[in-house]
Amino acid sequence: xNHPHRVVLLAGPSxxxxxxxxxxxxxxxxxxxxxxxxxxxxxxxxxxxQVDWESPLSWDAEAAVAAITRLAREGRADVPxxxxxxxxxxxxxxxxxAGSPLFIAEGIFAADIVEECRxxxxxxxxxxxxxxxxxxxxxxxxxxxxxxxxxxxxxxRRGVALLRAEPAVLRRQTGLGAEAARARQVLRGVAGxxxxxxxxx
Numbered sequence: 001x002n003h004p005h006r007v008v009l010l011a012g013p014s015x016x017x018x019x020x021x022x023x024x025x026x027x028x029x030x031x032x033x034x035x036x037x038x039x040x041x042x043x044x045x046x047x048x049x050q051v052d053w054e055s056p057l058s059w060d061a062e063a064a065v066a067a068i069t070r071l072a073r074e075g076r077a078d079v080p081x082x083x084x085x086x087x088x089x090x091x092x093x094x095x096x097x098a099g100s101p102l103f104i105a106e107g108i109f110a111a112d113i114v115e116e117c118r119x120x121x122x123x124x125x126x127x128x129x130x131x132x133x134x135x136x137x138x139x140x141x142x143x144x145x146x147x148x149x150x151x152x153x154x155x156x157r158r159g160v161a162l163l164r165a166e167p168a169v170l171r172r173q174t175g176l177g178a179e180a181a182r183a184r185q186v187l188r189g190v191a192g193x194x195x196x197x198x199x200x201x
Contacts (some may be wrong), residue, residue, distance in 0.1 A: 003072040006122055010127030011110035013166045014054075018106040021129060022167055022170050025104055025190045027169050028097045032069070032107025035064040035082045039087030051087075054162070059109045065116050071097055071197020072122035084149050102194055108169075114177035120128055124174045124193050127186045128170055128178035136166065 006025070022029040024195045036059055037044055045057040052058060063080075070077040081091040097103045102124055110126070117123040140162065144155045162169075174180050181189065 004073045006124035009110040009126040011098035011178045013169045016047040016129045016131050016136045022104040022106040028103040032084040035060045037134040056109045056112045061131040077187040111176040127181045128173040130180045
């Protein structure tokens, strides 16, 4: 089935700059972090007695794919608004692809839905953003502290753990079908997809 709109999935480690690069494409951007499960959801995975927010099981992949599919077919969908500091969805909003043939869906679990989006015929491309680990660590910590996502000691401990896990995260994402790419490669790839689209803006 041909859809009037298709998605470019942008994965990558936490803090790698996915949101920034997605915005630089100039395309509509759907934040997949808004599809996290609420903090009191009994299906949330746990590690050492704490919710494991780094696990894809903490995220509602089915709802994310449903929203992407509706956007591909209709160009508009209602999507959740998630407050990370509260660990829950606090509202819904209308997301519109504004007539663009392509839109970006970015988040650390974007690679988990590559195959399903491809199966549904809505996938244009998929990337896993790759940056130097030290730069990602600094960017992530500065962002999380500025947004007061958690207590500073929690953020520092989490940041060190994510720094160590980053190579494995990228291997997993590329194994799920995302192409490892630097920021410039992502931007060039998206520009190429847009230029080759028969209904480009």
